[in-house]
Amino acid sequence: MCTSINSYRCAETAIVQDMNQALEKTLAVKREAWITPDTIQNYREHLRIKDLKSRSFVSYALEKNDYSLCSQRYQWQKGRHSLMFQSYADCSFGTIWGLSDQRLALFLTLSAMLWMLFSVVYWRRNGAGRMFFGSMTYVPLEHSFRDVQGKEIPFTPMQHQLMELFMASGDMKLSKITICESLWPKKPDASETLYTLIRRLKPVVSEHCGLTITAEKGGGYRLKYL
Known part of the structure; x- marks a missing residue:
């Protein structure tokens, strides 16, 4: 202007x-x-x-x-x-x-419009639908978890499934029954397996996500900030 x-x-x-x-x-x-x-x-x-x-x-x-x-x-x-x-x-x-010579003004206006268009397209492709929690980014369309540098967090397949359950819960809280029925539907008692999974997942989310997993009263787990 x-x-x-x-x-x-x-x-x-x-x-x-x-x-x-x-x-x-x-x-x-x-x-x-x-x-x-x-x-x-x-x-x-x-x-x-x-x-x-x-x-x-x-x-x-x-x-x-x-x-x-x-x-x-x-x-x-x-x-x-x-x-x-x-x-x-x-x-x-x-x-x-x-x-008057409006070429520079026109160039700057067009550049600003193109930048806005690029930003909208970029956001729709790369930002829309993303979830940010701690220093972790979850991309539902890709089913991927990434750290602050954009690198994929090295979850095991089972850890990855549990993290997706947390992200889908809304309040980052899951009951033991929900986890066990989702991950081991055919296993009568998966309490020990769940305990082992949580124990091994904690250091990963702490190091790469700035998060921790705590046991909740009533038999459940919550993913929250350190």
Whole structure:
């Protein structure tokens, strides 16, 4: 936005400078005190900005004017005659905008839009649906657990299944019955197996996830922060 406004103001400055030099050259060869068609034609021939030739004109310097763009006041003197001349430009906002160099502003705007689009696409592909807990990231679509460096955490297949049960629970709390029925549905009593699994899983989640597993009252386990 600032770049665009700066380009617009630079265009205004360029217009005024062009009118200044054109009026100065016109008055340097002017012989009569009044403004003639030749005066206007000569002035416009000296203008360098093409679009300004049909929008700018020479006049006697006015105390008040309705034009936002005008040249400096130049004194013309010939014998006893001394007059102040000034040129004006009837340029709308759109005209000045068209004369300004908006390429950088346009480039920055397009770059910002592309970056936003890229960010949205990247988030949808890589961030949407992810779950963050401790220093661990769980990606349901990939069924993967990753550490802060993006590396997959080395869970065993059984540890991996238990961790997915924790992530699916919502409150990171599971009862022994839920775990045993999910992991060992055909085993009558899997309490010892579960105890061994939890004992071996604890150091892994502590080292790679910044988490721990605690026993809950009523016979269950909770995954929580260290």
